[in-house]
Amino acid sequence: MDKKFTITFLIKKYIDKNNMNLNNLYDMAEKEHIKIYDWHIENACGAFINIDKINAIALNYSEFGTSIDEKETLAEELGHYYYDATYHLNCTDKILILKQERRAKKWAFNALISFENLRKAILSGKTSILSLAEYFDVTTQFMSNCITFYLEKYGYIITKEEMLQVSI
Numbered sequence: 001m002d003k004k005f006t007i008t009f010l011i012k013k014y015i016d017k018n019n020m021n022l023n024n025l026y027d028m029a030e031k032e033h034i035k036i037y038d039w040h041i042e043n044a045c046g047a048f049i050n051i052d053k054i055n056a057i058a059l060n061y062s063e064f065g066t067s068i069d070e071k072e073t074l075a076e077e078l079g080h081y082y083y084d085a086t087y088h089l090n091c092t093d094k095i096l097i098l099k100q101e102r103r104a105k106k107w108a109f110n111a112l113i114s115f116e117n118l119r120k121a122i123l124s125g126k127t128s129i130l131s132l133a134e135y136f137d138v139t140t141q142f143m144s145n146c147i148t149f150y151l152e153k154y155g156y157i158i159t160k161e162e163m164l165q166v167s168i
Contacts, residue, residue: 020112021137022071025078029057034081036074046073048080048104055081072108072142079107109146112138115157118150122158123166 029036032055039058041047049056057077064070080086085103087096113136126132133143150157158166 020071020075022067022074025071025074025111028078029074032081034078045069046077048077048086050081050086057081068137068139072112072138075108075111076104078111079104083107105145106149108142109149112136113143113146115150115154118146119158123162125166127166 026036035056037056037058038061039047040062041058041060045060045063047058049058057074059070059073059077061070064073080100080103083103083106085100085107087093087100091097117136118132121132121135126135129140129143129147132147133140136143138146147157
């Protein structure tokens with residue numbers, strides 16, 4: 001089965017009330033045979049590890065203030081797996097690291113807040129970063145970064161005509 005099809009199928013399968021929850025992400029990891037470990041990582045909340053085709057995610061649970069932080073981190077680490085956005089532990093190529101981190105975040109944005117669900121939320125009147133973050137159960141920082149990502153990708157989230165219909 002095509003990996004892109006598998007990713008789309010898994011995301012759609014696990015969506016709950018227009019957004020992915022933490023349990024769905026753990027279920028996805030389990031289905032992909034990715035082991036999750038509680039591991040202290042200096043200056044990081046999580047890391048995706050692939051050694052000899054064995055996949056694992058290390059989560060620094062002591063760094064999470066809320067389950068929302070845990071969800072965002074796990075989604076990003078799964079993004080490293082699904083988009084093969086990896087680099088060697090000793091990598092010093094900052095451009096490569098940034099590129100791979102961005103690819104992983106892209107997966108997290110798509111998994112936690114699809115473009116279509118973001119559009120629907122805005123059109124239903126959720127127009128502030130805070131109201132959108134609460135609706136999608138993410139941090140305001142994640143929400144802001146997600147909106148920036150979609151604006152860079154599509155150039156818009158709702159059209160001018162749609163904007164006139166939304167009471168801001």
